[in-house]
Amino acid sequence: MRSPKFSPLYxxxxxxxxxxLQAGEWRPGQPIPSEMELAxxxxxxxxxxxxxxxxxxxxxLLVRRQGKGTFVATHGEPQVRFRxxxxxxxxxxxxAVERQLLDFRRTRAGTxxxxxxxxxxxxxxxxxxxxxxxxxxxxxxxxxxxxxxxxKGLTAASVTEHRxxxxxxxxxxxxxxxxxxxxRIKAALADAPTAECLRVxxxxxxxxxxxxxxxxxxxxxEWRRGFYKTDCHFYRSELG
Amino acid sequence: MRSPKFSPLYxxxxxxxxxxLQAGEWRPGQPIPSEMELAxxxxxxxxxxxxxxxxxxxxxLLVRRQGKGTFVATHGEPQVRFRxxxxxxxxxxxxAVERQLLDFRRTRAGTxxxxxxxxxxxxxxxxxxxxxxxxxxxxxxxxxxxxxxxxKGLTAASVTEHRxxxxxxxxxxxxxxxxxxxxRIKAALADAPTAECLRVxxxxxxxxxxxxxxxxxxxxxEWRRGFYKTDCHFYRSELG
DNA sequence: GAGTGGTCTAGACCACTAG
DNA sequence: TAGTGGTCTAGACCACTCC
Numbered sequence: 001m002r003s004p005k006f007s008p009l010y011x012x013x014x015x016x017x018x019x020x021l022q023a024g025e026w027r028p029g030q031p032i033p034s035e036m037e038l039a040x041x042x043x044x045x046x047x048x049x050x051x052x053x054x055x056x057x058x059x060x061l062l063v064r065r066q067g068k069g070t071f072v073a074t075h076g077e078p079q080v081r082f083r084x085x086x087x088x089x090x091x092x093x094x095x096a097v098e099r100q101l102l103d104f105r106r107t108r109a110g111t112x113x114x115x116x117x118x119x120x121x122x123x124x125x126x127x128x129x130x131x132x133x134x135x136x137x138x139x140x141x142x143x144x145x146x147x148x149x150x151x152k153g154l155t156a157a158s159v160t161e162h163r164x165x166x167x168x169x170x171x172x173x174x175x176x177x178x179x180x181x182x183x184r185i186k187a188a189l190a191d192a193p194t195a196e197c198l199r200v201x202x203x204x205x206x207x208x209x210x211x212x213x214x215x216x217x218x219x220x221x222e223w224r225r226g227f228y229k230t231d232c233h234f235y236r237s238e239l240g
Numbered sequence: 241m242r243s244p245k246f247s248p249l250y251x252x253x254x255x256x257x258x259x260x261l262q263a264g265e266w267r268p269g270q271p272i273p274s275e276m277e278l279a280x281x282x283x284x285x286x287x288x289x290x291x292x293x294x295x296x297x298x299x300x301l302l303v304r305r306q307g308k309g310t311f312v313a314t315h316g317e318p319q320v321r322f323r324x325x326x327x328x329x330x331x332x333x334x335x336a337v338e339r340q341l342l343d344f345r346r347t348r349a350g351t352x353x354x355x356x357x358x359x360x361x362x363x364x365x366x367x368x369x370x371x372x373x374x375x376x377x378x379x380x381x382x383x384x385x386x387x388x389x390x391x392k393g394l395t396a397a398s399v400t401e402h403r404x405x406x407x408x409x410x411x412x413x414x415x416x417x418x419x420x421x422x423x424r425i426k427a428a429l430a431d432a433p434t435a436e437c438l439r440v441x442x443x444x445x446x447x448x449x450x451x452x453x454x455x456x457x458x459x460x461x462e463w464r465r466g467f468y469k470t471d472c473h474f475y476r477s478e479l480g
Numbered sequence: 481g482a483g484t485g486g487t488c489t490a491g492a493c494c495a496c497t498a499g
Numbered sequence: 500t501a502g503t504g505g506t507c508t509a510g511a512c513c514a515c516t517c518c
Contacts, residue, residue: 008487064505065504066505067502068496086479181478184477186447234424238422239421288507306486309483
């Protein structure tokens with residue numbers, strides 16, 4: 001039952017499941033086959049399938065629900081949002097967020113964007129600029145850059161009409177699920193347009209947050225750059 | 241073999257191991273008993289001990305080394321440091337860090353510190369103020385606050401003489417191992433003394449980073465407050 | 481070769497969900 | 500009641516380290 005590849009069986013099974021996820025064989029929110037079914041399909045024991053699923057569940061790609069099945073994780077569940085929006089009010093109680101679209105543009109990737117998303121300079125790209133408003137207070141202004149070929153039908157209207165996180169829209173309408181992201185944070189001073197957006201004086205201190213988001217197989221599919229007002233909010237980071 | 245507590249066996253074993261770690265039965269860097277020994281001690285199968293150890297290894301409390309044994313994790317290994325020091329040079333290559341002690345004081349906890357460390361206002365406390373210098377460039381100035389009763393023999397000399405991370409000193413000299421931490425980040429402007437420390441102009445933008453560190457059993461045992469200069473470095477955060 | 485952790489299996493039983 | 504994931508066991512064998 002050992003395979004030629006020097007890799008434990010459960011890891012090979014995990015990779016096969018990852019392939020199926022990437023290929024869209026099972027959609028976000030939908031159940032994958034039961035452990036016994038998968039064990040039969042791959043000709044391994046249920047325990048080995050279990051270890052493979054454990055690994056994917058640990059990475060938040062799958063969600064187990066006892067008695068019901070194992071499901072493809074989705075950005076629809078509210079608790080997932082706080083994994084990607086690290087800004088918390090000083091008071092502790094997260095308020096509802098309102099999104100206001102400032103700009104939507106189809107353009108071409110510059111060299112910097114091309115480098116971040118592993119595409120070619122001049123390839124089609126989409127730019128979304130928006131403000132996030134917490135309890136009436138504009139707190140974040142950010143630009144979101146996407147590779148155009150993955151988001152062909154995306155329009156300003158679809159962004160404006162969509163309720164909920166952008167990542168929810170991306171996965172339901174375009175089959176692109178953001179799995180993880182890396183952020184780089186610096187301190188910055190508000191320039192004139194940013195200051196106006198966030199209703200702060202010029203040269204007000206802000207966080208400058210840059211994010212690269214990755215889909216399955218560590219494919220970079222989004223680049224963000226935002227200014228965060230931290231007068232009444234803080235950026236939460238857990239070290240372990 | 242089921243226990244009266246409504247908790248799976250492997251979790252009970254994990255808690256027992258956690259108790260031993262907290263009690264200092266095995267010191268950082270030392271091996272714990274083999275899986276078979278522990279299985280005999282707790283009257284469970286090796287597989288159950290294995291699951292308990294898996295959980296602790298996932299939380300970075302234990303480190304497995306095939307063929308050698310399972311060891312209590314330590315802050316001595318260099319790769320652990322980057323889990324707690326999230327500042328990275330823009331160039332990518334982390335430089336050696338130099339630490340310069342500015343102040344060392346035994347004092348009493350104020351209400352804010354008492355709240356953070358779950359001690360009483362007026363209890364003994366230790367304050368360490370220092371600068372972190374990367375490749376000759378002062379990048380971080382921070383205050384570290386500790387509960388006095390856990391660090392009775394700590395002196396300015398022991399901090400100055402120690403080579404390596406503070407957490408390394410804490411675990412080797414005082415048996416207190418920092419397991420995880422929570423940080424809150426805001427944007428701030430340099431005041432006069434901070435500007436002088438970091439060699440930046442007044443009102444230069446800085447990150448304000450507050451940290452609470454926890455030992456075993458989520459006991460808070462350290463509070464930090466630091467200013468980070470992000471001209472040539474950035475704060476790294478991973479979302480997933 | 482002996483001892484350690486790492487993998488894999490087969491089978492039993494428990495806990496939860498749904499029809 | 501049937502089907503799912505969750506726990507636990509016992510045993511076999513592999514991979515690595517050290518003597």
